[in-house]
Amino acid sequence: MDRIDEFAIFVRIVEEGSLVRAARRLRRSPPAVTRALSALEDRIGTRLIDRTTRRLAPTEAGRALYERARAVVADYEAAASGAREVPVRGLLRIAAPVQFGRRHVAPLAARFLDRNAAIEIELLLNDRNVDLIDEGIDVAVRIGALADSSLTARPVGHVRRQWVASPAYLARHGVPENPSDLASHQALLGTSRGALDWSFAGRRRGAPLHLEGRFRTDDIETRLRAVRDGRGIAQFLSYQVADDLAAGRLVRLLRTFEAAALPVQLLTKGRVHRAPKVDAFLDFAAKRLSALPVLRSD
Structure with missing residues (x-):
């Protein structure tokens, strides 16, 4: 052979x-x-x-x-293939966080398929940070700081962690002005490690506040539905609640205590000898993701 x-x-x-x-x-x-x-x-x-x-x-x-x-x-x-004129073809495996992938990466993947008839795409949606080499991923969307220096990152924007509640909930329970006020409120929390603690900028160098909440779920859409229904205060990434805030369904709280913005990046396994399909998708996706208002707003 x-x-x-x-x-x-x-x-x-x-x-x-x-x-x-x-x-x-x-x-x-x-x-x-x-x-x-x-x-x-x-x-x-x-x-x-x-x-x-x-x-x-x-x-x-x-x-x-x-x-x-x-x-x-x-x-x-x-x-x-004549050096530079390499056709864009083959299987492209893309990983992204669940909500971001559904809302923003899946539509991009569909449009990329429409433009490249010889491309196949597998889109893996998972909120954990996947290992690009072990899991054979070509491009991954990562929200947050990059720990693995062997990867190459292309920034496309940023998001923030924001606290929100419904107008109805705030009418019944009042608007918290400081993190300490949250002791008298219901917190809608996740279930993952660290999800029971919220950190605040300017509060004892960001020391987390441990919260108690009667309702906890690892599913973001379920937690969004609960906060819309007036069951408490919750924390989300800004892109997850942008539509609700714009429509007045939710109110942004404790803005001055929000931590620094988190970078949103496209990750690959390196620059050298990258397959043409990867470079083509990176250019295609970076241009469109960078233009999204949810990745540029404060």
Whole structure:
């Protein structure tokens, strides 16, 4: 088997996380893909993929080889296609937070598909920070500071954490003027780690305030419905409540105690040897996301 072909199969296996899916994408039989992986592991002399009952995952050696193999395959495709005129084609795997993905990334993905007939997209919506290499993600939307310096980030805007309540709730219980006033209010909280504590700018260097709330949920839409129904005060990212604030369904509270804005960024695994499909989507998405009012307002 051609060594470039061998690398291309290995890259597809890592990105798909499945021999069967990789074979389907490559239009080859699963046994042929399995044989190619075994041959590559035998030739290199180390295990590249850990096989579990649920999925495949690259070993440490596999992750290192994946980055080099992906670069080799991308270079080969560029040279074979006339260097710069590389067609935008193949599977593009995109990850985004659930609400942001539904509202803003899914429409972008659909428009990108309309413009590029040879592209396929898998959109993964999850509020955890996914590992781009382990999960084979090409582009991820990340809200917040970037901890992994091996990733490349393209800023597209910012959002804030804001406290809101319905006019009806505030009419019954009053408007809190300071964080300490929240002790006499109902807090609508999440259930994840840290979701029971709210931090305030200027309050003992941002020391969190532990809150009690009779209703907690990890689902943002359910919490939004509860705050609209007048069940308490809640904290959301600004893009999640922008429409409600504009329509007067919710009121923004404690504005002077809001923390600094959080960056919204498009993440990739690096600049060097990036596939044309990734660069094309980055340019397409960055231009449109940067123009969204919800990512530019204070």
